[in-house]
Amino acid sequence: MQFRFRPGTIATSSFALAPIVIAAVLSGLTGEAALAGGNKRQPIVIEDQGAFAFGGTSISNAAGGTLHCDHGYAQYNIPANERGLPLVMWHSASSITWEHTPDGRDAFQQIFLRKGFPVYIIDLPRQGKAGWGCTPLNYTPEIGRDQATFESWRFGLWPLGGEPNFFPGVQAPTRDPKWLDQMLRARYPEDNNPDADQFEADSVTALLNKIGSSVLVTHSGSGVRGWVTAMTSPKVKGIVSFEPSVFRFPEGELPAPIASAANGQIIPPGSEVSEAEFRRLTRIPIQIIVGDYVPDGPSTLAGPERRRITVIYAKAFIKAINDRGGDAEFVELPKKGLRGNTHLMMLDLNNDKVAEIMADFLKRKRLDKRSHPQGHF
Amino acid sequence: MQFRFRPGTIATSSFALAPIVIAAVLSGLTGEAALAGGNKRQPIVIEDQGAFAFGGTSISNAAGGTLHCDHGYAQYNIPANERGLPLVMWHSASSITWEHTPDGRDAFQQIFLRKGFPVYIIDLPRQGKAGWGCTPLNYTPEIGRDQATFESWRFGLWPLGGEPNFFPGVQAPTRDPKWLDQMLRARYPEDNNPDADQFEADSVTALLNKIGSSVLVTHSGSGVRGWVTAMTSPKVKGIVSFEPSVFRFPEGELPAPIASAANGQIIPPGSEVSEAEFRRLTRIPIQIIVGDYVPDGPSTLAGPERRRITVIYAKAFIKAINDRGGDAEFVELPKKGLRGNTHLMMLDLNNDKVAEIMADFLKRKRLDKRSHPQGHF
Numbered sequence: 160m161q162f163r164f165r166p167g168t169i170a171t172s173s174f175a176l177a178p179i180v181i182a183a184v185l186s187g188l189t190g191e192a193a194l195a196g197g198n199k200r201q202p203i204v205i206e207d208q209g210a211f212a213f214g215g216t217s218i219s220n221a222a223g224g225t226l227h228c229d230h231g232y233a234q235y236n237i238p239a240n241e242r243g244l245p246l247v248m249w250h251s252a253s254s255i256t257w258e259h260t261p262d263g264r265d266a267f268q269q270i271f272l273r274k275g276f277p278v279y280i281i282d283l284p285r286q287g288k289a290g291w292g293c294t295p296l297n298y299t300p301e302i303g304r305d306q307a308t309f310e311s312w313r314f315g316l317w318p319l320g321g322e323p324n325f326f327p328g329v330q331a332p333t334r335d336p337k338w339l340d341q342m343l344r345a346r347y348p349e350d351n352n353p354d355a356d357q358f359e360a361d362s363v364t365a366l367l368n369k370i371g372s373s374v375l376v377t378h379s380g381s382g383v384r385g386w387v388t389a390m391t392s393p394k395v396k397g398i399v400s401f402e403p404s405v406f407r408f409p410e411g412e413l414p415a416p417i418a419s420a421a422n423g424q425i426i427p428p429g430s431e432v433s434e435a436e437f438r439r440l441t442r443i444p445i446q447i448i449v450g451d452y453v454p455d456g457p458s459t460l461a462g463p464e465r466r467r468i469t470v471i472y473a474k475a476f477i478k479a480i481n482d483r484g485g486d487a488e489f490v491e492l493p494k495k496g497l498r499g500n501t502h503l504m505m506l507d508l509n510n511d512k513v514a515e516i517m518a519d520f521l522k523r524k525r526l527d528k529r530s531h532p533q534g535h536f
Numbered sequence: 537m538q539f540r541f542r543p544g545t546i547a548t549s550s551f552a553l554a555p556i557v558i559a560a561v562l563s564g565l566t567g568e569a570a571l572a573g574g575n576k577r578q579p580i581v582i583e584d585q586g587a588f589a590f591g592g593t594s595i596s597n598a599a600g601g602t603l604h605c606d607h608g609y610a611q612y613n614i615p616a617n618e619r620g621l622p623l624v625m626w627h628s629a630s631s632i633t634w635e636h637t638p639d640g641r642d643a644f645q646q647i648f649l650r651k652g653f654p655v656y657i658i659d660l661p662r663q664g665k666a667g668w669g670c671t672p673l674n675y676t677p678e679i680g681r682d683q684a685t686f687e688s689w690r691f692g693l694w695p696l697g698g699e700p701n702f703f704p705g706v707q708a709p710t711r712d713p714k715w716l717d718q719m720l721r722a723r724y725p726e727d728n729n730p731d732a733d734q735f736e737a738d739s740v741t742a743l744l745n746k747i748g749s750s751v752l753v754t755h756s757g758s759g760v761r762g763w764v765t766a767m768t769s770p771k772v773k774g775i776v777s778f779e780p781s782v783f784r785f786p787e788g789e790l791p792a793p794i795a796s797a798a799n800g801q802i803i804p805p806g807s808e809v810s811e812a813e814f815r816r817l818t819r820i821p822i823q824i825i826v827g828d829y830v831p832d833g834p835s836t837l838a839g840p841e842r843r844r845i846t847v848i849y850a851k852a853f854i855k856a857i858n859d860r861g862g863d864a865e866f867v868e869l870p871k872k873g874l875r876g877n878t879h880l881m882m883l884d885l886n887n888d889k890v891a892e893i894m895a896d897f898l899k900r901k902r903l904d905k906r907s908h909p910q911g912h913f
Contacts, residue, residue: 202616205580208646209636212721217682223697224680227720234611234635239579254665258611259586269585288631288664290724296675298667303601305594320600343604344589347667 203272207237214365215284218293228293231362232282233370238272242529244396245277245373247366251380252346254280254287260506261341262332267376267505270514276527279370283359283384285350298348305343310462312502313452314342326452330499330507342503349380360387367394374526376517379404379502383429390432390439397526399446399517402502404469405429406476409437409483414475420457421464428472441485444524447473448490448516450500450507466502486524490516580649584614591742592661595670605670608739609659610747615649619906621773622654622750624743628757629723631657631664637883638718639709644753644882647891653904656747660736660761662727675725682720687839689879690829691719703829707876707884719880726757737764744771751903753894756781756879760806767809767816774821774903776894779879781846782806783853786814786860791852797834798841805849818862821901824850825867825893827877827884843879863901867893 215230234254235245248257248267257280259266268278285292301307309317315325325333332338350359363384367373374397377385382403389395390407406429408414414428449470458464473489480487492500497512504513521527592607611631612622625634625644634657636643645655662669678684686694692702702710709715727736740761744750751774754762759780766772767784783806785791791805826847835841850866857864869877874889881890898904 200584203582203585205582208580208613208649209640209643210632211636211638212632212718215721217720218677218679220679222680223695225682226677226679227682227717228677230721232632232724236585255587255589255609259588261588263586266586272585282665287667288659288724290664290667290675291677291721292675293677295677296673296725298669298673300595300603300605300668300670300672302595302597302603303599305602305604318600340604341589343594344592344607344668347609347665348673 201273203236203269204239205236205272206239206241208235210234210288211369212289213281213369214362216293226293228291229284229362230289230291231284231366232288233279233366234281234288235277235279235370236268236272237277238275240275240529241277242275242527244526244528245279245370246271246376247279247281247363247370247373248376249281249283249363249378249381249385251378251382252349254282255345256378256503256505257376260510261345262335262338262508264508264510266510267514270511271518274518274527275529276521279366279373281363281366283350283355283381284362287347296348304346308343308346310460311465312342313450313462313466314501316460326499328451328499329501330504330509331501332508342506345503351380356384356387357391359384360391363388364392364394367392372396374399374521377401377403378505383407386440389443390436395443397444397446397521397524399448399520401448401504402450402466402469403447403473404465406472407432407437407440408476409434409479412475412479414472417468417471419461419464419468421459421461426465426468428475437479438483440480440487441483443486444520444526445477445480445485445487446490446517446520447477447487448492448504448513449473450492450502450504451498452501453491462502488520492516578650580613580646581616582613582649583616583618585612587611587665588746589666590658590746591739593670603670605668606661606739607666607668608661608743609665610656610743611658612654612656612747613645613649614654615652617652617906618654619652619904621903621905622656622747623648623753624656624658624740624747624750625753626658626660626740626755626758626762628755628759629726631659632722633755633880633882634753637887638722639712639715639885641885641887643887644891647888648895651895651904652906653898656743656750658740658743660727660732660758661739664724673725681723685720685723687837688842689719690827690839690843691878693837703876705828705876706878707881707886708878709885719883722880728757733761733764734768736761737768740765741769741771744769749773751776751898754778754780755882760784763817766820767813772820774823774898774901776823776825776897778825778881779827779843779846780824780850781842783849784809784814784817785853786811786856789852789856791849794845794848796838796841796845798836798838803842803845805852814856815860817857817864818860820863821897821903822854822857822862822864823867823894823897824854824864825869825881825890826850827869827879827881828875829878830868839879865897869893 212230217227219225250256257267282289306317317323372394375385376399378401382400383405386407410431413431416425453466477487589607594604596602627633659666683694694700749771752762753776755778759777760782763784787808790808793802830843854864
């Protein structure tokens with residue numbers, strides 16, 4: 160249990176203050192005070208909160224019936240005295256990765272609300288709360304997925320029929336069975352159809368046409384879709400991507416696919432786009448962040464080996480951007496002094512420090528200004 | 537667009553106030569001030585916000601693989617100086633029914649946060665963000681569902697191939713195409729398997745074991761599941777149900793099923809339970825709220841006719857409870873002076889007045905006290 164602040168009986172004596180004074184206090188509290196590293200459990204002052212559908216289409220039949228479908232679903236919180244550019248947090252496996260840690264600490268939603276950023280958490284079409292698709296959807300449970308998730312998220316090793324073994328120093332409360340239970344319930348079905356890349360980019364483009372220019376925050380499978388969105392919509396003003404796996408490259412620069420030394424599986428680097436399309440990625444600041452347990456050379460551990468290979472692709476992607484005058488940076492957390500981070504680093508025990516690395520990027524790239532004129536939904 | 541409060545430059549000058557003073561101002565603002573009918577667009581002060589999985593099970597195979605699945609998904613906001621009993625808002629078709637109105641006004645989440653209630657919005661297993669089920673799930677899009685939804689939600693009539701025609705005086709911005717577009721994107725796939733009643737009740741029982749005693753707020757299809765939960769968990773301390781369709785009755789008191797005068801379809805009343813089980817419903821206050829466009833006698837309009845029949849069942853259900861010394865009340869909004877309300881009354885233009893009827897019930901039944909000791913998640 161976290162400490163929970165109980166103001167008690169003082170409350171009723173002071174709410175008669177003039178609204179403008181109260182608002183000033185509120186906005187100061189959520190904005191600069193949080194940035195200055197104040198008590199993280201202080202209240203969050205929400206100016207606006209809600210949810211809506213974005214994008215989508217409508218289909219019809221000969222009888223004149225229609226169906227509105229294939230929209231996305233956004234949930235948003237706007238703090239008082241907010242910064243100009245919202246953060247669009249785009250998950251790969253579940254919005255819980257942005258909404259809450261499995262052991263009850265703040266996740267990036269709360270951390271960045273406290274820093275004054277409007278936060279939108281989205282479900283893309285045919286997933287989660289945007290399940291009202293235009294096409295049939297099927298989900299089949301996969302027994303053994305617990306073990307696969309545990310290893311691909313680089314918590315450690317969990318052999319079939321055995322016990323979970325954590326990597327040494329992992330940033331997780333490894334002795335807390337409730338933590339693991341929550342983690343193993345973190346997913347919901349994804350849309351991994353390769354056609355979904357442009358489809359989802361178009362969906363988020365519709366979102367940005369509604370909420371205005373934004374910074375995309377992607378993770379894992381949503382990484383590639385963030386690149387495609389930035390090549391589709393001029394309203395993407397920056398991207399922070401946590402362990403993206405797949406990339407786009409200019410013609411002739413697609414890296415050779417590499418086979419996993421753990422299981423022989425080919426890990427795909429992505430695909431090529433035209434020079435003109437690729438150059439759109441040079442117009443915005445991009446930060447890619449990778450965690451720990453990424454070996455220097457081939458490894459027989461499938462999760463680490465996969466990440467090692469995608470890091471090779473990520474570095475080639477960043478070089479292609481920067482060779483063209485772009486502004487992309489690659490952060491390996493261990494080189495910043497952060498150890499033990501997993502593929503779910505936004506939920507790790509030191510997620511506040513991971514957030515600071517992202518916040519520092521937003522500040523350096525002037526993506527945290529309060530002056531961006533925005534038309535919020 | 538709603539008016540959005542922009543405190544501007546006064547903010548930075550005042551955040552140096554001592555935390556206790558700030559907290560006192562904050563809690564006063566969200567608590568009593570909102571109850572006193574202050575400006576509804578004032579900020580909401582959130583003490584804690586997050587999400588988590590609840591309930592669920594784990595399945596395994598002969599190879600030793602496992603899968604954690606069939607959990608629910610809760611999103612919560614705890615306001616400062618909160619009341620003791622959380623409101624668990626349990627949707628039938630989509631959490632948007634509690635999260636936000638399609639035209640951008642506050643929904644019940646914001647309205648009741650402003651009144652000081654902790655609010656939990658839940659997706660039940662195999663739906664929405666709780667899609668990681670233990671069984672296969674299939675969704676098939678139904679063209680024509682727009683028209684069926686429009687009529688069953690009692691917005692009016694929408695013949696196949698024609699235009700939507702609203703009922704006169706309906707509490708909706710009928711000239712706003714964006715409103716209708718949002719409404720028609722409000723759903724996501726439901727689990728309407730009859731076995732789901734006890735399954736979902738067990739799931740919510742697990743939630744209440746985690747968050748403590750609560751008031752259930754149900755709607756339409758979740759109505760019956762609320763009754764079953766109250767017969768399963770002693771932690772249900774009250775229920776507000778908006779247009780529930782199906783009920784439980786003591787042995788021998790199941791009403792005869794009635795056929796719709798619109799289409800001949802049999803509208804089921806529910807099923808019987810033992811006298812002992814049914815009497816559990818007499819231990820808590822229950823409020824059932826029904827909107828407008830419910831005819832007095834048989835009607836050829838399918839939506840209104842269906843509601844007319846379920847109202848007959850609802851009245852029998854309430855009588856069975858009160859005959860046994862229980863405390864159930866039935867509210868027809870037109871008799872309270874509210875006209876034009878639909879099946880989605882929590883999103884209607886006068887949803888603030890609908891909320892007041894619920895808030896009044898919570899107050900009369902002493903479900904709004906700040907003294908209920910609770911162990912929040």
